[in-house]
Amino acid sequence: MAFAKEVIVTCEDGVVKLTPRFEDALDYISEFCKELGEEKLILVVDSYQPSVSFDSVFVKPVKHYLWGENGDPLGTNEKQLIVCDTAHWGASDFLKDKKLQEKVKLFVMKILAEFSPKQVLVVATNKKMAGIVSQWRLPRDVRVTWFRSDWMRGVSVEGRRIMICVGGPYIPKKAYDASARSFRIESFAKDLELLDDDAKTVAISRLLRLDDTKSEFINAVGRVKDPIGKEGSIVFTLGMQGHEVGLLLKQDAPVSRPNLTRPFRCGGMLRDGVWIARLWLSDSIHINLKDLPLVARIISRTRSKIQIRASEIALGKTDVVVETANRYRCELQCYKVEIVEKRGGVAFCMTVDPFSQEASD
Numbered sequence: 001m002a003f004a005k006e007v008i009v010t011c012e013d014g015v016v017k018l019t020p021r022f023e024d025a026l027d028y029i030s031e032f033c034k035e036l037g038e039e040k041l042i043l044v045v046d047s048y049q050p051s052v053s054f055d056s057v058f059v060k061p062v063k064h065y066l067w068g069e070n071g072d073p074l075g076t077n078e079k080q081l082i083v084c085d086t087a088h089w090g091a092s093d094f095l096k097d098k099k100l101q102e103k104v105k106l107f108v109m110k111i112l113a114e115f116s117p118k119q120v121l122v123v124a125t126n127k128k129m130a131g132i133v134s135q136w137r138l139p140r141d142v143r144v145t146w147f148r149s150d151w152m153r154g155v156s157v158e159g160r161r162i163m164i165c166v167g168g169p170y171i172p173k174k175a176y177d178a179s180a181r182s183f184r185i186e187s188f189a190k191d192l193e194l195l196d197d198d199a200k201t202v203a204i205s206r207l208l209r210l211d212d213t214k215s216e217f218i219n220a221v222g223r224v225k226d227p228i229g230k231e232g233s234i235v236f237t238l239g240m241q242g243h244e245v246g247l248l249l250k251q252d253a254p255v256s257r258p259n260l261t262r263p264f265r266c267g268g269m270l271r272d273g274v275w276i277a278r279l280w281l282s283d284s285i286h287i288n289l290k291d292l293p294l295v296a297r298i299i300s301r302t303r304s305k306i307q308i309r310a311s312e313i314a315l316g317k318t319d320v321v322v323e324t325a326n327r328y329r330c331e332l333q334c335y336k337v338e339i340v341e342k343r344g345g346v347a348f349c350m351t352v353d354p355f356s357q358e359a360s361d
Contacts, residue, residue, distance in 0.1 A: 008178040019178035026052070026187055030059045047222060048215040049253055051207050056186050064253065071255035074229035080258035081280045081289075082221065082235045083273065084242040086266040091125045091167055094239070095132075104166055104238055105136050107270050111164060111236075114274045117141035121160045121224055123152070125167035133166060147216050152223065161233040162277065163224045168240045168248075169216040171209060180205035217248040221258065232281050236273060264293040265314060271304075272296045285331050294324050295331065302337045302348040310346040322346050 004020030011017075033042060044054070044062075054062040067073050094100055112120060117139035123146060124130040130146040138144065143160065145151045147169035180201045185193055188207055195203060224233045235258070237245055242262050249257040263272050275296035279285055287295050294314070298321065301313050310325070311318045325332060325339055325348070332339070336351045 008181060010174075010178050012172070012174060017178065020182075021178075022182040024184050024187075025179070025182035026057050026184070029057055033058055033060070046215075048211075048218045049251060050211045050215065051252070052187050056184075066253065066255065069256075071253065074227070076222075076225045076227065076229040077256045077258045079229055079231065080221070080225055080233045080235065081276075082237060082245055082258050082260050083269070083276055084237050084245050084260060084262045085240055085269055086262055087239065088241050088244070089167070089239040090170065091129060094125075094129055094167060101132060103270065104133075107236075107238065107273060108133070108136070108138065108164055110270070110274050111162065111277065112139060112142065114278065115162055118158070119160050120162045120164065121145070122164045122166060123147060123220060124165075125170060129166060147220060152216070152220050161224050161226070161231060161281070163221060163233075163235040165220075165235065165237045165240065167238065168244065169213050169220060171212065173209070174205070176205040176208040176212070177201065180208060183208070214248050214251075217245075234277050234280050236269070236277075238269070259289055261289060261293055264297045268293070268297060272300045275300045279331075285334060287328060287331060291324050291328065294321065295328050298325055298332065298348060299335050299337055302350050303335075307347060307349045309342075310348065313348070318345070 004022070006021040008019045008021055009016065010019070036042065042058075049064075072078075089097075089100060094104070108122060118141045120142050122130075122133055122138075122142060122144045124133055124144070125147060127146050127149070130144055130149075134144050143151070143158075183204050185195070185200045185204065188204060221235050224235065226233060242260060245260060249260075261276070263269050263276070272293065276292060279287055279292055279296055279299075298313055301308050310321045313321045325346075329339060332348075338349045338351050340347045340349050
């Protein structure tokens with residue numbers, strides 16, 4: 001601040017911010033390249049490529065390379081599943097709605113009842129939301145943090161393979177308005193040069209905010225991946241629907257991305273989420289990704305009622321339920337779910353050893 005010739009002062013919701021303005025915020029990169037000279041090889045490496053014109057920033061032609069097939073040489077994305085919510089809500093909804101907080105808490109507790117707390121990483125939109133989650137008296141070994149915290153980049157996550165996102169990595173719409181004035185429009189796109197100064201600022205601000213959000217999400221979900229691509233990992237995006245997650249994973253480069261799915265029915269995250277995780281992370285159970293949400297729903301509904309008709313699993317989808325169940329009859333038996341032919345249709349029954357803990361419960 002002290003050495004900036006111009007400082008931009010902004011005030012939003014009572015918070016005053018000072019942002020130094022530079023002639024070109026990316027000028028230090030081109031100056032760095034000039035100091036190294038032409039003979040030096042420079043590598044720019046990241047899991048997300050920002051929407052800047054590298055040729056313009058580096059003042060020289062830049063070649064783009066992907067390491068391995070689709071930029072994922074060890075196939076880590078193939079072993080990760082992102083389960084998208086069927087509902088959308090944001091930080092303000094979570095902070096104001098006690099019922100929503102209780103619903104999220106119940107989901108987190110269900111996951112922790114099934115998996116070791118040492119496997120779970122809970123990531124909230126911001127520090128304030130993470131503070132609310134921390135007050136739920138979760139097991140000590142659970143890691144609770146927030147997007148853009150120090151724990152989200154460049155460090156090991158201690159072998160944790162389950163991430164619960166409480167909201168997305170979103171920031172205020174005007175977060176980059178002041179900073180945008182320090183970037184040259186040429187660093188992003190030549191076709192924006194015809195805009196007036198205010199329009200250029202708005203355009204750059206939007207690009208910076210989108211880049212920030214995409215980069216944060218891609219790097220965040222990468223924290224729970226197995227770096228050598230052997231173990232599976234799963235991410236639950238509470239409050240983020242499939243089209244949102246798809247947008248955040250989209251890149252200009254032809255890189256691979258994790259698998260995406262959603263519960264079979266709206267509101268199914270709370271009911272079926274645990275079973276989706278169990279099936280995906282199982283080393284012995286192999287189910288087609290397309291069928292995974294429905295198989296999880298059959299198991300969760302049967303085990304909650306002991307016996308249930310196929311027509312009750314998913315209203316209006318009885319034929320699909322029966323067909324899918326027959327295809328995975330052996331897998332269902334592994335979780336004590338039997339298919340029973342009844343007069344007038346098919347039902348699912350839970351088989352329990354009379355001397356087991358489940359029977360005594």
